Amino acid sequence: MDIVLISEDPAFSERLGAILDKQPGFAVTRCDASLARMNGKATDLAKVSELIVFKATPDAQDETEALRALIAAGGNARILAVSDSSIPFGVAHSLLRAGVSEIVPDTIEDAELAKVVNRLAKPRRLTLISQDQSEGHVIVISKARGGIGATTLAVNLADQLCGKKKRFGKSETRKVILVDLDLQFGAVAGFLDLQSNDALYSMARDRIEPDSVFLQQSIVTTPSGLSVLTAPDGFMPLNALQPDQVRFLINRLRQMYDYVVIDLPPAMVDWLTPVLEAADHLLIVSGTSVPFVQQTRRLIDFFKDQNPSLRIEVVVGQEKKPLIRSRRQTEAAKALQTEFKHWLPHDPKSAEDAMDRGRPLSETASRSPLTKEIAQIATDLLKLIGTKANNKTASADRLGR
Ligand SMILES: Nc1ncnc2c1ncn2[C@@H]1O[C@H](COP(=O)(O)OP(=O)(O)OP(=O)(O)O)[C@@H](O)[C@H]1O
Ligand SMILES: [Mg+2]
Known part of the structure; x- marks a missing residue:
């Protein structure tokens, strides 16, 4: 040692x-x-x-x-x-x-x-298994600018993480919740044809720390089994939620689910701190042009400052993975000290069709390159996190610090 x-x-x-x-x-x-x-x-x-x-x-x-x-x-x-x-x-x-x-x-x-x-x-595995029996992983989606496809990624990543029930043999399903914390412009309910409710609004208004009864009444479920906590229907000031409430909410959800996927607003608010502290992985949907890179750099610095051990990945939005990278793409990767592993191809037809039908891409365009890339992101995340047993070790790593 x-x-x-x-x-x-x-x-x-x-x-x-x-x-x-x-x-x-x-x-x-x-x-x-x-x-x-x-x-x-x-x-x-x-x-x-x-x-x-x-x-x-x-x-x-x-x-x-x-x-x-x-x-x-x-x-x-x-x-x-x-x-x-x-x-x-x-x-x-x-x-x-x-x-x-x-x-x-x-x-x-x-x-x-x-x-x-x-x-x-x-070794962490030995020390921490008993401390961390049932803590779900928190995956946060952010974006370098509006309209780049962050909610599309959040919705479909959560869907892919659920896994599919096999008709024969063992099913490979996981308990996943998607939380729409884009409180003012959240679109998750629309993407999945769900009725949005005012749970987050009443949480803020009544200063509630949500218990499991409150959550059970507030969480809606899609036909494919994905749980969702929607953004409120009406207007709500972004800073109406208190950091402690958000910390409490995420902790509760981590006890209830294997994976908690959070769609973030583009703004900086004080309750982002507990989100980032709880996060295991953060995906920033961005691009390779200079303004994108500058904004992404700022975001990475802010996120790292809040949680230095956070794993951050930049996912390139609406650009197909090139066979040979252009100079701009190489420079962008260098400036962000990343390698751009995942690229979400520009595929307006599949993206909009899924949205119009209120279904995840896996049901409306299972073979589209966009769906496959999001499935790959889910697979890579699951690999990184490990199987259920390793799962405990991975979050123990975080706890162990
Ligand atoms: N890979 C893609 N190719 C083409 N169009 C896409 C792609 N991903 C999403 N879109 C479309 O772009 C629009 C914005 O997508 P989405 O809501 O996911 O982005 P966002 O970054 O969350 O935006 P917002 O700033 O509104 O939160 C939608 O009409 C969606 O159908
Ligand atoms: Mg969005």
């Missing part, structure tokens, strides 16, 4: 080093610098380690920036902060938000600290 110990305080390094050296099977590397002043080699080491232990200083801004950079650089290490009593609550909170798994005070007994280290250093 590789552990990296980061601190510029020699007394702290001595004490922690002594505790860690006593644990069988631990290889400890000491780094005599603060987290914010680590050199490249130490950063590389930290990336491949299982556990990073660091001394948290009151100088939080530098620490959290450094942490975010470390997490963004990849790696799978858990992070333990040992703080002195001068760390204010707000600083501790921002460390946790930046990805620290646990913070313990430096007054902790040696034996207690050894226990914490042992617990955090265990």
